[in-house]
């Protein structure tokens with residue numbers, strides 16, 4: 001979003017509970033209305049039909065949940081950035097909570113280009129953890145994992161194998177197995193639905209009456225070998241305000257990312273990962289309830 | 290057993306991943322409510338029997354939703370007809386119709402209340418009742434079943450739905466829903482015992498029609514009489530009318546859907562009722578008299594509504610928005626005083642055809658001038674006199690010229706075909722108007738275009754045309770294709786038309802009697818739902834059902850009715866005297882127009898005089914530049930047999946009306962004076 005006098009801002013938000021069924025595009029419209037409700041003036045494009053300058057990050061499939069969605073936009077006037085999360089959350093539907101916001105550095109790369117990996121949690125109904133462990137071992141051992149999928153209305157065969165960096169299964173507090181995976185966004189994003197299909201294919205178990213669930217837990221930008229959370233990655237340095245606890249209790253930094261050390265979660269360290277995901281999950285559970 | 294008020298969400302949720310546009314079923318709109326249901330309250334489920342995208346914008350149900358939820362003794366939620374994919378899933382999993390607000394089973398509510406906006410939704414009404422787990426026929430319902438109520442414009446001929454709906458509300462619902470709630474609350478306190486007794490109590494609420502309380506007598510094919518079974522049941526059910534719209538500033542929190550809907554903007558109803566007197570228009574006839582909302586209230590509702598909803602567009606709705614007293618000032622005010630909210634668009638549906646209107650539109654659409662719509666309705670001046678839509682060609686051409694001149698590139702013209710006395714030259718007149726409009730447009734813009742949209746005319750109850758025999762399918766098709774041939778591609782006029790078969794079926798339901806209920810039930814049982822949707826409409830199902838019930842479609846649709854015939858809705862009154870309607874029908878045949886009684890003397894149609902109502906208008910002078918019955922600019926075409934009489938009180942008002950104030954026109958008194 002170059003070449004204008006607006007103030008670029010990035011916000012992070014959740015998409016949890018019933019609102020998961022709202023499409024990416026309709027979430028965008030809800031944000032536009034939220035800015036108007038809160039009388040936060042957005043910068044508009046010029047021309048015959050002015051549009052607010054908003055750009056969304058990687059699309060999240062309709063029906064999927066997320067703890068970390070992002071959007072960039074330009075405000076026409078400066079506002080108290082610290083107040084943005086609470087104000088926007090109040091004007092957005094339940095389940096969309098803005099958990100952080102920052103003023104964006106000039107010339108920050110767009111979200112779509114900047115985000116390198118995302119972490120996902122998958123819950124496959126009716127598959128126990130022993131079955132899933134077996135499936136995952138085979139998936140990791142395979143040289144390629146071809147899947148027939150549709151892109152722009154055409155059937156294409158794609159290989160899922162290069163897309164994921166890690167794939168492990170854990171058991172949550174209720175004893176239900178959860179697949180954790182970190183996937184690359186390039187050269188082509190992996191569609192969680194495709195991965196679910198593949199895992200089911202490997203398990204030889206079709207989806208029955210229930211529903212497989214997807215939760216996006218993190219998005220990462222990699223820079224100089226370090227992994228950065230998108231708000232931190234491109235925060236404007238001038239009058240930077242550290243983000244604290246936000247409206248509905250999600251803290252900005254669930255991970256200690258001071259010092260720019262490698263934050264890649266170590267999936268061999270089950271303890272760590274579980275604690276982290278348990279926190280995320282209990283938030284999700286609270287929202288859904 | 291009564292369904293318990295349980296949350297069905299855990300069972301619905303996994304199904305939503307498998308259906309189109311699942312967000313239609315989650316509720317959670319800004320403005321929506323999640324009432325807790327206390328046992329002493331009457332719980333209403335307000336149902337729009339079509340998809341969410343069409344039903345959510347319905348203002349009638351939104352108004353009632355708020356009014357009911359503000360009451361201590363009531364709680365209201367909403368439901369919409371689930372699309373075919375979800376309906377199949379629900380049936381396969383034995384899950385009933387549910388409310389979108391708290392996902393409770395429909396059968397657990399005390400009332401299932403339907404809005405009836407169009408006849409072709411009738412089969413959906415049955416599928417919703419059935420999906421709620423409630424017997425579709427009233428007579429089969431027990432004390433544990435909800436009471437099924439319906440309202441909205443189509444309720445004015447309740448007979449086709451008489452077997453399925455327990456009670457229908459005529460006219461404005463604002464006050465009636467409260468009175469119904471009180472009757473039902475008493476019934477609940479008494480242990481919901483006798484269904485028959487509560488229906489009888491409902492029948493004595495003004496404006497409420499309970500079909501089961503009436504006997505229908507036939508004489509062979511002919512309807513002989515519809516008479517009350519008990520002395521306390523009214524012989525004629527009169528409509529309800531809120532005297533002053535200013536007392537009902539609803540909806541205050543218009544629902545803001547999370548998915549895109551057909552009419553996705555803030556609506557502020559600026560007046561109710563219309564006395565232009567277009568003879569084909571049921572909405573105008575049944576909503577008399579005119580009740581304007583006070584200026585100040587309109588402004589407040591626009592300001593607050595935009596602020597609460599986050600919408601960037603507002604529609605000022607009514608049946609003829611340019612007729613609102615001081616509309617130009619209001620529009621200027623709204624366009625020029627936009628506090629903080631960015632670019633706000635304004636739209637005025639149902640505009641007149643004249644230069645004034647174009648002036649208004651250009652005030653509003655400062656930038657995006659793509660398309661403008663006018664509705665001359667008929668192709669010749671003669672026929673426009675018959676239907677009392679007194680637009681001259683000069684009006685139309687000057688409006689269109691103004692539009693193209695000011696930068697619009699596309700003009701859309703709405704017409705009806707199959708109107709009374711229509712001859713081929715009238716129909717072909719549409720082609721001529723279209724071609725001339727394109728020619729005017731090309732003077733200003735080489736790519737100027739014009740679209741002609743053609744609907745088949747369906748005579749509606751409580752209008753002067755209620756006696757007219759509708760054109761059959763073949764005749765309508767002939768006219769459509771004749772017009773199509775007259776408008777080849779090179780004419781620059783594009784033509785769209787409504788399916789004549791759908792028009793025919795609408796005709797069956799529009800003026801049908803109680804026997805048509807069995808046809809509706811058959812069509813529904815044979816899978817004929819979503820008949821408003823072109824891809825699902827099935828003409829053969831309707832014809833087969835008519836045949837199976839031994840009913841002659843032409844007798845219902847294409848037959849002219851006679852003056853002495855008992856009409857199926859004779860026991861329902863919109864306040865219009867039957868002899869006034871007959872007189873107006875005769876004037877139509879004589880090609881005589883009738884003026885707008887808002888600005889000219891009352892001709893005693895019956896509404897104000899019988900109901901002690903009056904027009905509520907800020908200014909009793911006709912709007913500047915407006916024709917269509919106001920007697921202005923009508924020199925073109927032929928002499929207009931509209932007489933305007935000066936009136937003392939009127940000119941006083943006119944003199945005082947420098948700024949629009951909220952005053953009333955005492956038409957009842959004038960009616961007597963005439």
Ligand code: B12
Nearest residue numbers: 347348349402404406440441458461462552571572607608
């Ligand atoms: C906004 C609007 C729309 C919107 C929203 C429609 C909707 N789903 O409700 C959109 C753009 C989608 C639309 C579409 C169409 N519309 Co439209 N629309 C209007 C408009 C301008 C305003 C309606 C309104 O808000 N009225 C105000 C509310 C408060 O009144 P109400 O709905 O009648 O409700 C009151 C009572 O009827 C009653 N009530 C209603 N329901 C119930 C239920 C119960 C249980 C009870 C007790 C009482 C009750 O209480 C309410 C409060 O008093 C009207 C013109 C007008 N001013 O009426 C045309 C109008 C209703 N539309 C009309 C038409 C023809 C259509 C279309 C068929 C157009 C087309 N060819 O596609 C479609 C049909 C879609 C459909 N299936 O409904 C005609 C109807 C003609 C008729 N039946 O005689 C009208 C009258 C305009 C006209 N003169 O031609 N429309």
Ligand code: SF4
Nearest residue numbers: 886891892894897956
């Ligand atoms: S009673 Fe008179 S003033 Fe009232 S609507 Fe009828 S004609 Fe008009």
